[in-house]
Amino acid sequence: MARTTLLPRFLGVALTAAALPAPAQQLDFTVDTEDKSVTSALQGASLLYAGQDQADRDPRDVLAAARADYSRLVxxxxxxxxxxxxxxxxxxGREAAALSPFAAPDRIGTVTVEVDPGPQFTFGDVSIGPRxxxxxxPDAFQPGAPAHSTAVQAAVDDAVSDWRDAGRAKAAVTGQSVIADHRTQTLDAQINLAPGPVVTLGNLVQTTPSAVRADRIQVIAGLPTGETYSPDEVEEAAQRLRRTGAFASVAVTEADTLGPGDTMDVELALADEKPRRFGFGAELASLEGLTISGFWMHRNFLGGAERLRVDAEISHIGTSLDTLDASLTGRLDIPAALGTDNDVFFExxxxxxxxxxxxxxxxxxxVGVHRRFTPELEGEIGLAYAYAVFKTDFGNIDFSYVSIPGNLTWxxxxxxLDPTTGTYVFAELEPLYEFNNEAFAARGTVDARAYYNVA
Structure with a gap:
């Protein structure tokens, strides 16, 4: 008679049961208010609320989230x-703050969050100065306004930013007193600022190596050394470098301390983009056949962040040799060839x-020049020559003309990439003169758009 044992079956059942996910913890989240914005803000801050739909949360993670939620909700x-x-x-049923994070229970069934906001405070005696x-x-930081703590921080940030816009790069908070009076349900806040001296922009100091020549980096960035500090000028210097496409990362950092004469250097950290890029595509149409296209681009062609791009296309493949079309174009852009914000291009x-x-x-x-007048306005003007030969049943006809193409973008x-408000205007005009017929002509287009968020 064969022997049987229950051990393997029992072990298999035990292992199967252990592998099953723990049941999801139930979360009861209540806020004693009819103000939906308050409830929404609390739910958005809560780690417990954010993770309530996770079915397999470890009890240790739940306890850690509960303990962290105290400060987040406050x-x-x-x-x-x-x-x-x-x-x-x-x-x-046990207060989360009283539970040891190192001795979490094996299982958690219900987590209850109860918040009583109490009365909303308003601003009492408030001041920020000197301004x-x-x-x-701002209006949100005035006596009688709801005393949002975010309004205090925003008011401080605005006050410091105003001083920085006035050339005081090292403006900072030197003292503050924020008192909540529970008897009057008001919040008093006095913020003291130190504007610091008017700062002069120093040198742009490159702190990382780059394949782009250092002298070209300086010209492209165009930091106005010797002029009064402006945060917009510092950021625009970084944007100019980013627009070249030669860098994967551009970071500017203001020096911690001022130099002689209240000058301030700006440190520049760069990470080069991969210099070469290529791509290709294909399109098949029932009537027009196959079209193949490709491009090759170099982002630092001559070592000065020059961009060279070559595009090629062949179309109507497979229909007939008598219908094949082919094109080849190339463009070289030289940033800051005529000084900062003045690029030169060849086509x-x-x-x-x-x-x-x-x-x-x-x-x-x-050949042409691209000029960036402001962050919102830029334009191009060039001089071009073209020669074309048309073959017809009546003979050949050739055209030769020179043109002055130009455009503006506002x-x-x-x-x-995803506009919801604002305007966009693109206008181009190309007057030309055709030599064979001694004729003047011109063409122009305007593209104007306005965006309004209806949501």
């Missing part, structure tokens, strides 16, 4: 102007196209 109450609220967090000439405290283009009844080839070249959108 800070959220301060942000809404409530300074006398109470926060209670119970883990299976920059012509600046005022070459060649193509051969076949249409019903005629075919033509064209070659063109041009972009005031909030986001170029």
């Amino acid at each position: 800070n959220a109450l301060y942000g809404q102007g409530y300074y006398g609220g109470t926060v209670k967090i119970l883990v299976d 920059a000439p012509g600046s005022t405290a 070459l283009e060649g193509g051969y196209y076949q249409e019903p009844g005629f075919e033509f080839g064209i070659g063109a070249g041009g 972009d005031r959108r909030d986001n170029a």
